[in-house]
Structure formats: C-alpha cells, structure tokens
Amino acid sequence: MLELSPKTNLLESESYKYSLQDIEEPNLYREIFNYEEIPKISFNHRRVPLGMPGEIWITDTSFRDGMQSVEPYTTGQIVSLFRLLSKLGGPYGIIRQTEFFVYSAKDREAIARCQELGLRFPEITTWIRANRSDFRLVRELGIAETGILVSCSDYHIFKKLRMTRRQAMELYLSSVRDAFEAGVIPRCHLEDITRADFYGFVLPFVNELMSLSKEAGIPVRIRACDTMGYGVPFTEAAMPRSVAGIIYGLQNYADVPSSLLEWHGHNDFHLAVANASTAWLHGASAVNCSLLGIGERTGNVPLEAMVMQYAAFRGSFDGMDPHVITEIACYFRDEIGYDIPPMSPFVGKNFNVTRAGIHADGMLKDEEIYNIFDTEKILGRPASVVVSKTSGAAGVACWLNEHLKKPGGGAYDKRDPLVLAMRERVDRAYEDGRETALTDGELYRMVGEITSDGGNTADPQHSGRGKV
DSSP states (O other): EEOOOOOTEEEEEOOOOOOOOOSOOOOTTTTTTOOOOOOOOOOOOOOOOOOOOOOOOOOOOOOGGGSSSSOOOOHHHHHHHHHHHHHHTTTSSSEEEEOOSSHHHHHHHHHOOOOOOOOTSSSEEEEEESSSSHHHHHHHTTTTTEEEEOOOOIIIIIIIIIOOOHHHHHHHHHHHHHHHHHTTTTEEEEETTSSSSSSIIIHHHHEEEEEEHHHHHHEEEEEEEESSSBBBBBBBBBBTTBHHHHHHHHHHHOOOOOGGEEEEOOOOOOOOHHHHHHHHHTOSEEEBBBBGGGOSOOBBBBHHHHHHHHHHHSSSSSOOHHHHHHHHHIIIIIIOOOOOOOOOOTTTTTTEEEEHHHHHHHHHOGGGGTTSOOOOHHHOOOOOOOOOOOTTTHHHHHHHHHHHHTSSSSSSOOOOHHHHHHHHHHHHHHTOOSSSSHHHHHHHHHHHHHHOOOOGSEEESSTTTOOO
C-alpha cells in the first residue's frame, strides 16, 4: 500500500512492522563478538541518509552514570556543578536535562537543593528501578520524567535476566504501564543496543512502546544505549553496530520522533564523540553526555566535546557560554580534586600548549598556525608554551611574550638578547642531564638572574588567567 510520507513528502510503501522473534537460544552474534578476539566491524554497503533534526540538544548524566565511576560528589558539589551546567547551557536550554538517583536521603537532598535554585534548565530527571513505589517517589518529588532500564540484547535477556525475549518484553511493557499510572514520563534505556537483535527484538519492542504511548497520551522517550562502546559511526556498517542504522531504524520502522530519540554512548573504542555526532546527523535530537566524559570504564561522551560539536554543526553556540567549560575544569581540579588527564581536549592543562621548538616558532609568527581556534576568546585560555629540551629560542620567546611585558613595548623575538641568554641556560641544563620541563617559577628566576635588577619580571601577563 502506498502512502504519502510526512517525513519525505513522497509516496512510499507502508512501513513493514517487525514481529517479535521469540527464539529458544540467544543470538550472541559470535561471528562479530568472539570474546577471545577484538570485535569485528562488518559492512553491508547500505548507505544511511543524513537527517539531522531541526532542533538538537544535550542531556547530562554526570550525577548518575558519571558519579558511579568516581568518589560520590557531595551535595554541595552537585549543586555547584548543576549551576555551572545551567550557565554553560545558556537561556535556550541546549543542555536540556540532567538525571539523578533517588534512592538515598542524600540523593533526594541534592535534588531538592537543585530544585530550590529555580533554574529552568537543565530539567531534573531521575533514574530508578522499574517498580511502582519508585515511580510514585519520582512523582512525589515533582519530577516529570524518569529513566528505566530495558536491556535489549540477548546477553542481558538470556544471561542476566534468565528470561525469554517475550518474558522480557512483557516485563518492560508492564513497567511502562506502571509509569503511566503514576503520571510519569518513562525514558526507556535500551541497554546494550549495539549487541541486540535489532529486527527480532528491538523494533518489535519499541513498536509496542509507541502503541502504548499513543493509547495513554503520554510520551515515551527512547534512549539507545551503546553500553559497551561497540557502536561505529561508519554509515555503511552492518547491524547491530551501526549507529546510523540504529537511529534510522528507530525513526522509520518504529515511528519514534526525533524529539523522543536520544543516544547514550561509551568510549571503550575511542568512538564516543564520533558516534554521538553520527546519532545527531541521522535523526536523534538528544545526545547524553557527562562532564569531562567521566563514567563507567572508559567513560561517557564528554559533554564539553558535544558543546563544540554543536557549534560546529550549527555555526553558533546558540546562547551557550563556552568559557564555563574552563570554569568546570577548574572546579573539578580545585574543589573536587579530580586529576584531569593533561592531554584532554578543551579541559586538560596541555590541550593548547606546545613544547616543540618548530611549533613554537610557528606560534611566534602567528598563533593560528598551531592553535585549533582562538582558545583565549572562546574558552578563556590563551595558547601557551612549555619550555623544555626541544623548545629552542622560539619557545623561550613565546614564553616571555605570554608571561612578561617587554620594557618599551613590542614583543620578544628569537634574536632578543634576553631570549638568547635564556636559551643558553636552558640548553646547558639539559646537557647536564635534566629531563623535565622548566616550571614558570624557574623561568621567572632565570629572567631575574640574567637582568641586572630583575626589572623584566615586573607586570606579568596572563598570571593564572585561564589556567587549568
């Protein structure tokens, strides 16, 4: 039967509805996931069309998935990070939601204190066990939406739940009905979707969810969870690992609208950001992230990365304030005591720092040659150099220009007497066996020793500004 598609405005065959395949033995995709080998990526050469939604946004799981992998944040720290999330997300709520546990008194106190702030964004949601008492608790807390776990791979259904696919589906649908009865919007976390039988279980199950939603007049949000980081962003990859294929299939074969479709990824194979970007490009409005990517095992999609991806796709931050990314990094370092890997993009102390002399020479001529963008303007962090064995005169000159004002104005260059004298001392230190980079304090002292009265050390620039 032909019908006019509201998505493409073309005549198309009526969508095929997939039926549950209630098999006796689990489909573990052993040709792909042979546990003794690296998981294989197979291709079917079916090109998935781009289809970015008109509106895209970010959701946060720092206080749920993120906090499961570090020492739990204090209530005060949660409130401070919540404020920073709101400030970063801006007035239009590009960071739309964040999720909390509700099990302990501490969890509920944190929710109450964040609610008291009266901030519109991010909206507070929760994650609970799928039982009636927890749904009622969510409602009593004045929260509209909660996440529930609906594991969808046979690894979980057969091995963890010890159920058949039909039994699992009936259990999950019953939980959704309980959520409706409590007046709560369910967010169904399709755990381990990148190892699931997409056509034999995922689509039949999601079709049932959409039918229940339509009957109840209550939306059901679908979170596609790449629990083990098996997803791949290549558009011609085969199921079940194709992120584009998963998003396309949920939209076109289960009628999930973009506004109710969310991607949650992990970084086990270094593909978290690429996969989240692919989900946006192929029809999911939301990508779920955590601050600094902190989360289970190798972590979640770093929220700050998707702020940058948003601006890259849209050509604007749309009210988001990227300077807050630097504030967040400083808060994690100074208040929480979290050790941010120094090479971490946007938040690590070395992300826009160069050590190589040849790079410093380029920076000396034009910062844009070796800096990814104007990091001082966008993040409040000027490009920097570290003086080490390979810095040469260019590296010394860059350091001086960053930290000191030259008497009489202008900038230091590689031929300046002070630069040449410092370079000679630096080279001598490494000839004598030094291995580590010189600290700012050592370099300030060096300037003072070289100049007769230490006058060049006056009026330091950038001292502490934008430092992470």
